[in-house]
Amino acid sequence: MIPTVQVIGAGLAGSEAALQMADRGIRVKLYEMRPQTGTEIHETPFAGEMVCSNSLGSTELHSASGLLKAELELLGSRFLQTAAQFRVPAGSSFSVDRHQLAENMESTLAAHPGIEMIREETRELPETDVPVIVATGPLTSPVFARHLTRFTQRRHLFFYDATSPIIRSDSIDFFRVFRGTRYDKGEADFLNIPLAEGNYHAFVSELVKAETVELPDFEKGIFFEACLPVEEIARRGPMSLAFGPMKPVGLKDPRTGHMPFAAIQLRRDNIRETLYQMVGFQTRLKWKEQKRIFRTLPGLEAAEFERFGRMHRNTYINAPLILDATGRARRRDSLFFAGQISGVEGYVESICSGLLAGRQMSRHLTGRPLVPLPGETACGALLDYVSSAEWKNFRPTKFSFGLLAPLELSRESRKLSKRERKEQLAQRALETLDQWIRRQEF
Numbered sequence: 266m267i268p269t270v271q272v273i274g275a276g277l278a279g280s281e282a283a284l285q286m287a288d289r290g291i292r293v294k295l296y297e298m299r300p301q302t303g304t305e306i307h308e309t310p311f312a313g314e315m316v317c318s319n320s321l322g323s324t325e326l327h328s329a330s331g332l333l334k335a336e337l338e339l340l341g342s343r344f345l346q347t348a349a350q351f352r353v354p355a356g357s358s359f360s361v362d363r364h365q366l367a368e369n370m371e372s373t374l375a376a377h378p379g380i381e382m383i384r385e386e387t388r389e390l391p392e393t394d395v396p397v398i399v400a401t402g403p404l405t406s407p408v409f410a411r412h413l414t415r416f417t418q419r420r421h422l423f424f425y426d427a428t429s430p431i432i433r434s435d436s437i438d439f440f441r442v443f444r445g446t447r448y449d450k451g452e453a454d455f456l457n458i459p460l461a462e463g464n465y466h467a468f469v470s471e472l473v474k475a476e477t478v479e480l481p482d483f484e485k486g487i488f489f490e491a492c493l494p495v496e497e498i499a500r501r502g503p504m505s506l507a508f509g510p511m512k513p514v515g516l517k518d519p520r521t522g523h524m525p526f527a528a529i530q531l532r533r534d535n536i537r538e539t540l541y542q543m544v545g546f547q548t549r550l551k552w553k554e555q556k557r558i559f560r561t562l563p564g565l566e567a568a569e570f571e572r573f574g575r576m577h578r579n580t581y582i583n584a585p586l587i588l589d590a591t592g593r594a595r596r597r598d599s600l601f602f603a604g605q606i607s608g609v610e611g612y613v614e615s616i617c618s619g620l621l622a623g624r625q626m627s628r629h630l631t632g633r634p635l636v637p638l639p640g641e642t643a644c645g646a647l648l649d650y651v652s653s654a655e656w657k658n659f660r661p662t663k664f665s666f667g668l669l670a671p672l673e674l675s676r677e678s679r680k681l682s683k684r685e686r687k688e689q690l691a692q693r694a695l696e697t698l699d700q701w702i703r704r705q706e707f
């Protein structure tokens with residue numbers, strides 16, 4: 266007999282996973298701690314609540330979110346099918362009435378004969394022989410999070426998200442920066458932005474007076490010394506950055522032959538070298554301020570930001586060490602992680618990982634092999650990145666075109682605009698996925 270699956274957390278990922286399995290005849294117990302135990306952000310007692318913005322992003326295929334949603338439609342996402350009934354007019358953005366949507370998700374789950382909803386906080390991982398999908402989200406209850414550290418080992422479960430901006434390589438002026446590592450150790454994988462004394466002080470003075478995002482009360486005072494926002498460091502004194510994330514020691518600018526007064530390092534963020542992250546620049550400056558101030562740096566005048574820096578409570582595992590490309594725990598066959606806790610970031614990404622965890626678990630329980638999705642597809646590229654990224658600096662990740670396997674560039678396609686290239690990538694992704702679904706009977 267096929268065992269019942271326990272899904273922990275009826276958020277975006279958990280609801281999607283539960284419906285995918287129940288539709289395939291797998292019985293599901295879906296645990297949700299609300300309304301008895303709330304989170305800092307959820308407003309309703311309902312399943313599948315979108316906690317903040319009411320937008321699921323653009324529907325245009327040349328946008329990352331548009332492609333991801335198009336793939337989820339092909340894969341038969343139950344969350345998106347329900348969301349479509351509650352769309353509100355918002356141009357090309359897929360925006361919804363999020364409270365009505367959550368109420369409807371709740372009744373859909375409750376009415377499904379294969380799903381038993383249990384309103385209870387899960388405090389521990391069930392026994393190893395029970396199939397489980399953990400989908401407790403960024404605001405996982407503290408008791409359960411503490412218990413999970415036994416499985417993940419303490420240093421591989423993070424409670425706060427501190428991210429630095431990520432910049433697209435093709436928007437960096439490589440003539441104004443130099444490659445190199447401190448004391449020339451190892452490969453010259455860093456890009457360095459040298460600053461003269463006057464430029465450094467001008468930069469610091471902009472940072473300290475820039476507008477920051479107001480944090481809700483629960484997030485105030487949570488900064489760890491190890492990941493202080495860069496503007497907080499700057500406020501501690503005019504030279505604190507020059508002795509911190511902007512220290513120049515060990516660097517020599519090849520154009521002057523000297524160590525610069527200060528330097529900002531950019532670290533490669535992906536294997537394909539399409540993205541660079543600003544090292545030690547976690548920040549809660551408003552996005553427009555990040556754009557304005559970081560674009561004053563030499564080489565970044567035209568910088569395009571793949572992701573802006575930000576800080577908030579966020580529980581997530583160090584996925585590259587814990588998961589394989591199907592979302593399954595490497596150390597436990599019948600345990601999957603889905604949604605934001607699994608290392609993806611965003612509503613649509615969470616739905617995607619919930620759908621895939623539900624489908625892969627169904628295959629696992631019916632004796633069929635688990636199959637990672639192709640790297641040419643958005644869903645496949647996202648899970649591939651999450652399970653294979655550089656673990657030391659791992660942060661929850663949104664899907665972006667930079668994660669896809671690159672296009673074979675013909676002479677003609679080299680002349681394509683950025684948008685046309687994305688359209689080609691999207692078309693290839695959807696064709697690949699369509700064929701793959703049929704071939705794998707996924």
Ligand SMILES: Cc1cc2nc3c(=O)[nH]c(=O)nc-3n(C[C@H](O)[C@H](O)[C@H](O)COP(=O)(O)OP(=O)(O)OC[C@H]3O[C@@H](n4cnc5c(N)ncnc54)[C@H](O)[C@@H]3O)c2cc1C
Pocket residue numbers: 273274275276277278279296297298299303304306307313314315316317318319385386387388400401402403404405406409577578579603604605606610611612613615
């Ligand atoms: C403050 C904040 C704002 C965000 N805003 C956006 C945004 O605007 N756009 C966007 O794309 N993304 C946003 N995100 C990121 C992310 O997309 C959402 O958090 C998304 O809801 C994640 O989906 P999920 O299914 O992983 O988690 P959730 O949707 O949060 O679902 C997890 C569920 O698990 C339950 N739960 C937790 N612990 C337990 C337990 N021990 N036992 C039983 N149940 C439990 C929770 O009550 C919750 O219902 C935001 C995140 C945060 C923290």
